Amino acid sequence: MPNLKDLKNRIASVKSTRKITKAMQMVAAAKLRRAQDAAEASRPYTERFNAVMGGLAASVGGSDSAPKLLSGTGSDQVQLLIVMTAERGLCGGFNGNIAKLAKSHAQKLIADGKTVKIVTVGKKGRDAIKRDLGEYFVDHVDLTEVKRVGYANAQAIAKDVLARFDAAEFDVATIFFARFENVVVQHPTAQQVIPAKFEVAEDAEATLYDYEPGEEEILADLLPRGVATAIFSALLENAASEQGARMSAMDNATRNAGEMIDKLTIEFNRSRQAVITNELIEIISGAEAL
Amino acid sequence: MANLQFDLVSPERRLASVEATEVQIPAADGDMTAMANHAPTITTLRPGVLTVVHGSGSDQYIVSGGFAEITAAGVSVLAEQALPKAEVTQEVYDQMVADAKAAHAAAQDNFKNEPGPVDEAAKLLSDMVAIGGTIGLSAKN
Numbered sequence: 001m002p003n004l005k006d007l008k009n010r011i012a013s014v015k016s017t018r019k020i021t022k023a024m025q026m027v028a029a030a031k032l033r034r035a036q037d038a039a040e041a042s043r044p045y046t047e048r049f050n051a052v053m054g055g056l057a058a059s060v061g062g063s064d065s066a067p068k069l070l071s072g073t074g075s076d077q078v079q080l081l082i083v084m085t086a087e088r089g090l091c092g093g094f095n096g097n098i099a100k101l102a103k104s105h106a107q108k109l110i111a112d113g114k115t116v117k118i119v120t121v122g123k124k125g126r127d128a129i130k131r132d133l134g135e136y137f138v139d140h141v142d143l144t145e146v147k148r149v150g151y152a153n154a155q156a157i158a159k160d161v162l163a164r165f166d167a168a169e170f171d172v173a174t175i176f177f178a179r180f181e182n183v184v185v186q187h188p189t190a191q192q193v194i195p196a197k198f199e200v201a202e203d204a205e206a207t208l209y210d211y212e213p214g215e216e217e218i219l220a221d222l223l224p225r226g227v228a229t230a231i232f233s234a235l236l237e238n239a240a241s242e243q244g245a246r247m248s249a250m251d252n253a254t255r256n257a258g259e260m261i262d263k264l265t266i267e268f269n270r271s272r273q274a275v276i277t278n279e280l281i282e283i284i285s286g287a288e289a290l
Numbered sequence: 291m292a293n294l295q296f297d298l299v300s301p302e303r304r305l306a307s308v309e310a311t312e313v314q315i316p317a318a319d320g321d322m323t324a325m326a327n328h329a330p331t332i333t334t335l336r337p338g339v340l341t342v343v344h345g346s347g348s349d350q351y352i353v354s355g356g357f358a359e360i361t362a363a364g365v366s367v368l369a370e371q372a373l374p375k376a377e378v379t380q381e382v383y384d385q386m387v388a389d390a391k392a393a394h395a396a397a398q399d400n401f402k403n404e405p406g407p408v409d410e411a412a413k414l415l416s417d418m419v420a421i422g423g424t425i426g427l428s429a430k431n
Contacts, residue, residue: 041303042302045300048368151302208330209330210331212317212332213318213333218332221357222334
């Protein structure tokens with residue numbers, strides 16, 4: 001049986017752990033609000049952008065002269081996977097789930113005989129898939145120093161990806177991130193960004209637009225921006241998901257610590273009572289022996 | 291006079307959503323002014339000053355990159371970078387010019403024998419300098 005001092009120390013240590021997880025939960029809750037606001041603020045842009053691009057892509061997409069970013073290179077041999085995760089751990093299954101999705105995707109592609117290249121954004125995901133897929137890494141984007149992801153971060157990533165595309169380093173690019181649904185649910189998602197896919201709204205009444213300059217010039221100008229926009233919204237979704245995952249993970253941890261403290265306290269009280277009983281028996285039997 | 295709905299959004303926030311009487315857009319092929327019942331048009335933007343005239347005066351925004359969607363009922367401008375004129379201080383402006391200069395220099399290095407990208411970057415730079423002239427800030431040399 002552990003002695004009283006050990007138990008006391010143990011209780012104190014679990015209590016301070018609980019304090020830390022509680023604090024982390026509250027910090028995550030505050031950050032989550034901000035991340036959600038940022039994600040919401042970007043939504044009008046993304047929606048309008050995709051709506052216009054959808055219309056443009058539908059009208060130009062069929063022609064042979066369509067930009068490569070839209071029609072693809074005609075091959076899907078070399079696949080670029082952009083795996084976006086968090087820079088920090090302690091957020092439940094968040095990093096693990098994205099890494100798992102990316103890993104199974106990569107392994108399927110490899111089994112099909114495709115060439116896989118991986119760009120990682122965020123340290124945790126890199127660590128998670130390094131052992132199995134480390135040989136396919138081509139680049140890593142470090143956002144440790146970035147407090148709030150801005151459009152500039154997304155632009156930098158997009159620029160790098162587009163430079164690789166122009167250099168014919170890959171044919172298809174897919175981004176991996178977690179779509180934020182609510183605090184408890186985040187969906188790991190794979191989204192193809194090159195060649196770009198736009199959902200054309202079914203009910204959109206076909207307004208006939210004048211295009212200035214021509215449709216194709218506009219498309220050529222906007223497609224690279226589309227990549228940045230997709231990456232930006234993925235980064236924002238990721239930020240919100242990360243904080244949401246951390247919040248629920250820390251909530252669980254706090255609750256578990258509480259339960260553990262209760263259990264340890266009962267054990268502590270029992271042992272203390274046992275010690276007292278023991279001493280009493282000793283005194284009584286000593287007195288009887290006289 | 292009929293009004294039109296004007297929305298200006300950047301990826302990071304919605305800058306404006308007002309009823310306007312006219313919107314002056316720095317389009318890629320030249321400035322254009324949109325009023326109510328304009329023919330539906332989509333145009334790309336060049337860096338420049340966007341002016342919105344509404345009932346209680348007018349607002350100016352510095353925009354760069356992106357496009358404008360004009361319909362009979364309204365104008366939506368989706369700009370990659372957009373700032374209200376008041377937020378563009380000399381510092382911010384210097385940064386924008388410096389970025390344009392850096393892009394120009396990079397284009398000159400990377401595309402020695404292709405005039406296309408260099409010309410585009412040079413145009414971007416001159417657009418930036420022109421913005422300074424319009425809003426009363428000067429570009430440092």
